[in-house]
Amino acid sequence: MEAHTFLLQLLAILVSARILAEVATSLGAPGVIGELVAGILIGPSLFGWVETNDVILLLAEIGVILLLFEVGLETDLGKLLDAGRKAFIVAVGGFIGPLIAGFAVSYILFELPLIASLFIGGTLTATSIGITVRTLASVNRQNSIEGQITLGAAVLDDILGVVLLALLYEFSVTGEVNLMNAVKVLAYISVFFMLAPVLAKSMSQLIRRLDEHIANPGLIPVTIVSLVIFFAWLAHWFGAPELLGGFAAGVALSRRFFLPFGIAIRTSSEFSAKIESQMKPIVQLFTPIFFVTVGLSLDLRAIDWSSMFFWGLSLTLVVIAICAKFTGALFISEPFARRFVVGMAMVPRGEVGLVFAGLGIAAGVFSSDVYTALIMVITYTTLLSPFWIRLYYRYFGRFLG
Amino acid sequence: MEAHTFLLQLLAILVSARILAEVATSLGAPGVIGELVAGILIGPSLFGWVETNDVILLLAEIGVILLLFEVGLETDLGKLLDAGRKAFIVAVGGFIGPLIAGFAVSYILFELPLIASLFIGGTLTATSIGITVRTLASVNRQNSIEGQITLGAAVLDDILGVVLLALLYEFSVTGEVNLMNAVKVLAYISVFFMLAPVLAKSMSQLIRRLDEHIANPGLIPVTIVSLVIFFAWLAHWFGAPELLGGFAAGVALSRRFFLPFGIAIRTSSEFSAKIESQMKPIVQLFTPIFFVTVGLSLDLRAIDWSSMFFWGLSLTLVVIAICAKFTGALFISEPFARRFVVGMAMVPRGEVGLVFAGLGIAAGVFSSDVYTALIMVITYTTLLSPFWIRLYYRYFGRFLG
Numbered sequence A, B: 001m002e003a004h005t006f007l008l009q010l011l012a013i014l015v016s017a018r019i020l021a022e023v024a025t026s027l028g029a030p031g032v033i034g035e036l037v038a039g040i041l042i043g044p045s046l047f048g049w050v051e052t053n054d055v056i057l058l059l060a061e062i063g064v065i066l067l068l069f070e071v072g073l074e075t076d077l078g079k080l081l082d083a084g085r086k087a088f089i090v091a092v093g094g095f096i097g098p099l100i101a102g103f104a105v106s107y108i109l110f111e112l113p114l115i116a117s118l119f120i121g122g123t124l125t126a127t128s129i130g131i132t133v134r135t136l137a138s139v140n141r142q143n144s145i146e147g148q149i150t151l152g153a154a155v156l157d158d159i160l161g162v163v164l165l166a167l168l169y170e171f172s173v174t175g176e177v178n179l180m181n182a183v184k185v186l187a188y189i190s191v192f193f194m195l196a197p198v199l200a201k202s203m204s205q206l207i208r209r210l211d212e213h214i215a216n217p218g219l220i221p222v223t224i225v226s227l228v229i230f231f232a233w234l235a236h237w238f239g240a241p242e243l244l245g246g247f248a249a250g251v252a253l254s255r256r257f258f259l260p261f262g263i264a265i266r267t268s269s270e271f272s273a274k275i276e277s278q279m280k281p282i283v284q285l286f287t288p289i290f291f292v293t294v295g296l297s298l299d300l301r302a303i304d305w306s307s308m309f310f311w312g313l314s315l316t317l318v319v320i321a322i323c324a325k326f327t328g329a330l331f332i333s334e335p336f337a338r339r340f341v342v343g344m345a346m347v348p349r350g351e352v353g354l355v356f357a358g359l360g361i362a363a364g365v366f367s368s369d370v371y372t373a374l375i376m377v378i379t380y381t382t383l384l385s386p387f388w389i390r391l392y393y394r395y396f397g398r399f400l401g
Helices: A003-026 A031-042 A054-073 A077-082 A084-109 A114-123 A129-138 A145-174 A179-213 A219-237 A242-253 A269-297 A308-323 A336-345 A350-362 A368-400 B003-026 B031-042 B054-073 B077-082 B084-109 B114-123 B129-138 B145-174 B179-213 B219-237 B242-253 B269-297 B308-323 B336-345 B350-362 B368-400
Strands: none
Touching: A003 A031, A003 A054, A003 A269, A003 B054, A003 B219, A003 B242, A031 A129, A031 A269, A031 A368, A054 A129, A054 A219, A054 A242, A054 A269, A054 B003, A054 B054, A077 A084, A077 A145, A084 A114, A084 A145, A084 A308, A084 A336, A114 A145, A114 A350, A114 A368, A129 A145, A129 A269, A129 A336, A129 A350, A129 A368, A145 A179, A145 A242, A145 A336, A145 A350, A179 A219, A179 A242, A179 A269, A219 A242, A219 A269, A219 B003, A219 B269, A242 B003, A269 A350, A269 B219, A269 B269, A308 A368, A336 A368, A350 A368, B003 B031, B003 B054, B003 B269, B031 B129, B031 B269, B031 B368, B054 B129, B054 B219, B054 B242, B054 B269, B077 B084, B077 B145, B084 B114, B084 B145, B084 B308, B084 B336, B114 B145, B114 B350, B114 B368, B129 B145, B129 B269, B129 B336, B129 B350, B129 B368, B145 B179, B145 B242, B145 B336, B145 B350, B179 B219, B179 B242, B179 B269, B219 B242, B219 B269, B269 B350, B308 B368, B336 B368, B350 B368
16 A cells, blocks of 8 residues: 555544544533544445555554553552452343343344354444443543443453354354363463463563663653553463453553552552653554544445345344343442443443454355344444433433442 | 554564664664664564564654654754755755766666666665664754754755656656656645645644643644644655655744744744653654664565675675765865764665665666665665764764864
């Protein structure tokens, strides 16, 4: 690709994201909706100025990894672990609910093949951690109790999603389900989450010491981005989603990270502040590229708006995608207002749903009308959930302290 | 390309650049040499871990554009214009000298074809503005008199290089030289350089006003990077090298930029400081990618070290590449020590020479042995010039005030 063509595409992404985020904010919606709409506008759905390509997809991947790094940086691990049991219930319930309901409706009601129905159920399982987190941050609730529960649940959800994807993909190829493999993947991921923070913390201490002795400028941005990229790659190596590597690195570098067993590694808060202030512009530059790319990937022009099957399947699945996500959330011991908002926050599907649906059509598991119905479900849950959550806080926020 | 493969390549680039820059600095050489060597080490020349691909080349392009933006930001336009006449002499002399000498030696001594000899002369003309600037900065001389002369000359050199490249490329295809086209390109570029700073300044004022009223975070990194990218694209549209668009945007946003005719646009120094502090980490992250990529592009394994023709041609061209660059510098009215260091600073060829040589071999103008001889010349001037300049300052710096 010619450099100037790419520069123009990058320009379209950055500028449209910024303008539409401002418009969304001024209308009372979260900025992330504006960025998603920007992708739909400049992408194949409408104007067709920009199509996703290798370069943009990779920059978007870096964007979501860095976003999760920042989320980790602002996470209080103690609080997150406190929310652990509840987050687990929310994640497992909100995973099994949509999986079973999505599968049952597709298989029984719409009489789709077994494997297609399983992929549809799978597409409905995975919460978009990026959209959820950005929405909660836009109403300043990322550190609230429901924020911690949702964050923990979204992380677990992503792990369950990866395991399910591996299982389903294998099943679609070999026709067999190998549960041992799933257990092995889960074990690997657990090892990663136990080792990564300790390793990341030690490496950051090394960077801190280097920072005190080195005169060449630019140590922090280069080494911290390298650290984040390394853990993203390591997460992939252990079978976990790459963005969770960014999250693990962020948690380890946060001001509130303490190693277990009382092993004290002194955290210099001056160094933390330096990391935060130098990484913020980089994260803010890359993050919109990710959300615009999600919008770019939703080709609404491919949808046959006159097909009854499309409307029947997509509307049914939208209802299931929303209701079934509350399965776990409604059973935790919290005030109803909080249980409800946790359920709402788990609704957006975004990028992970797109991966499932994309793999389904690539493997020939289902036809393009099922695929477009799923795109519709993802579009709806992705675009409107942030809006509803914000509205909910405006009217019921006072019940949440 | 798979995301995790790319993440690993990016990691190799960032980490090797950092480590080797530190090693270079601790040995008394400029950090940029370390970054170039990093590219040679991890690239096809030695370990072959990383090869240039579309994504890396585009990130490198953004890196050099942002580097030139930062150079512009630190440039005092008044001083640069004061140095204008001398910079012009240095640029034109240092352009015509290597062109004629390189051509003559290839055509007469080595009896190469006319067009091949012209391309060889062309490859020897263009100074690598990035390497020159980084080297002067590493000895804190970027704002000295010789720094301003060299910067101005390197900018003019890049413009002359583009015009020559367009002429030669046309000549290699059609067999005719159209001087009118060259005049047109020069006229366009002049228009760009007259309009761009005024336009960039006005846009930055708009961003400043937005910054005072907008609550969403991340305005500065996204809008300033967009501005820089826009001017890089605009430069290309006017026929100038993209990196000079970044330079023009930087000059316009610098604290010391004043519009002609007494048109006063109030520059808020608080806003300038904000731009500098938020852009610095982004520039520092991208710049090493550019220098490593220059190293990656130098495939030293392709060289046939036993060929007499290779040694004869490359050593002759190295001598010409160095000596002829002093043609302009030695004729300006400055103390000899300063004239000499300006000449030295014009020697590194780097990326622009690679473009010339690459186009020459792609167009079938010369064979691979001529190409590798040129690679050798570029490697030598690129890698060793920064080292000589630094050494020169250590021993003769006191004559330069």
